[in-house]
Amino acid sequence: MKLIDSFKQTKFAAFLKKTPFYEIWSGRKKSSFFVIWSKYKRRIRTIYLSGKLSLVAGLVIDKLDVVITTKCNLQCEGCSHLMPYYKNPGHLDKDRVIASIRELAKAVDWFGHFNILGGEPFLSPDLKYIMEEIPVEKCHLVQVLTNATIVPKDPELFDVMRRKGVHVVITPYPSNEQTREQLIAVLEREHVAWNYYYPRWTDHGEPCHHHRSPRELQRQFAHCTSVCKNLLDGRLYYCFRCAHIYDLGFCQRLEGEAVDLLKNTTAQNRKQLRRLLRRRKPFTACQYCLRGTNQNVGISRGK
Numbered sequence: 539m540k541l542i543d544s545f546k547q548t549k550f551a552a553f554l555k556k557t558p559f560y561e562i563w564s565g566r567k568k569s570s571f572f573v574i575w576s577k578y579k580r581r582i583r584t585i586y587l588s589g590k591l592s593l594v595a596g597l598v599i600d601k602l603d604v605v606i607t608t609k610c611n612l613q614c615e616g617c618s619h620l621m622p623y624y625k626n627p628g629h630l631d632k633d634r635v636i637a638s639i640r641e642l643a644k645a646v647d648w649f650g651h652f653n654i655l656g657g658e659p660f661l662s663p664d665l666k667y668i669m670e671e672i673p674v675e676k677c678h679l680v681q682v683l684t685n686a687t688i689v690p691k692d693p694e695l696f697d698v699m700r701r702k703g704v705h706v707v708i709t710p711y712p713s714n715e716q717t718r719e720q721l722i723a724v725l726e727r728e729h730v731a732w733n734y735y736y737p738r739w740t741d742h743g744e745p746c747h748h749h750r751s752p753r754e755l756q757r758q759f760a761h762c763t764s765v766c767k768n769l770l771d772g773r774l775y776y777c778f779r780c781a782h783i784y785d786l787g788f789c790q791r792l793e794g795e796a797v798d799l800l801k802n803t804t805a806q807n808r809k810q811l812r813r814l815l816r817r818r819k820p821f822t823a824c825q826y827c828l829r830g831t832n833q834n835v836g837i838s839r840g841k
């Protein structure tokens with residue numbers, strides 16, 4: 539008994555008490571493999587993707603969104619990327635976007651999904667030049683995500699999409715019923731691959747401070763399922779919400795909350811990217827987001 543009592547005083551016993559295994563083992567909580575899995579799935583997935591997989595493939599970004607414009611011809615309520623909050627939306631500087639893609643491609647060994655998006659990417663006159671820079675040899679899948687309200691006509695754009703194997707991903711919205719059919723017809727004619735995407739929209743909330751305690755923030759971050767990293771104006775962010783919250787100036791970005799690709803050497807970028815991808819601490823921007831909380835409920839998709 540003495541031995542057990544002295545074990546209970548150790549730091550290791552205190553650590554064990556914080557794990558769900560202790561609660562199950564001690565009979566305090568009826569649980570199952572699935573409860574443990576749901577509690578730890580984010581961590582397990584992150585370790586798997588950026589840890590185990592990195593051992594084989596080097597530095598991996600599973601999903602990347604490259605923002606090329608903040609202009610959008612739909613102003614959807616509940617847009618989690620906060621496009622309606624841009625008072626002066628515009629196309630991002632082409633040279634900066636290209637330079638940041640080049641720097642990222644030098645630092646990263648493999649991309650899963652390499653997505654081009656906006657706003658609405660077909661509004662940007664620079665789309666074809668930016669697509670030329672996509673490091674397709676390092677990508678599993680290259681996609682351009684569109685709201686299908688614009689039917690591009692530029693033959694050079696179709697040419698680069700064919701050469702680079704770009705898939706056009708169409709999200710059906712009520713407002714694009716007619717143009718969607720036209721866009722599909724043009725893509726078929728030009729032999730450009732396309733597919734539908736039916737995302738489930740959830741409420742990420744107004745970008746206002748939610749006054750959560752550090753413990754609540756940590757829990758929110760642990761339950762957040764966002765996996766897409768975001769490249770915006772020369773910086774790589776952990777998620778789309780972080781990118782736009784900081785870009786719109788809703789809160790101050792702290793050191794280590796993004797990687798400034800254009801200011802660093804490749805070695806520095808690689809080191810900082812590794813640190814960002816493996817991050818376990820919430821971001822300042824999480825205070826301005828509902829993801830990972832029980833308020834992050836389903837909402838209707840777009841306009």
Ligand code: SF4
Nearest residue numbers: 762764777779824827
């Ligand atoms: S801001 Fe935080 S909670 Fe919101 S999506 Fe990004 S990491 Fe998740």
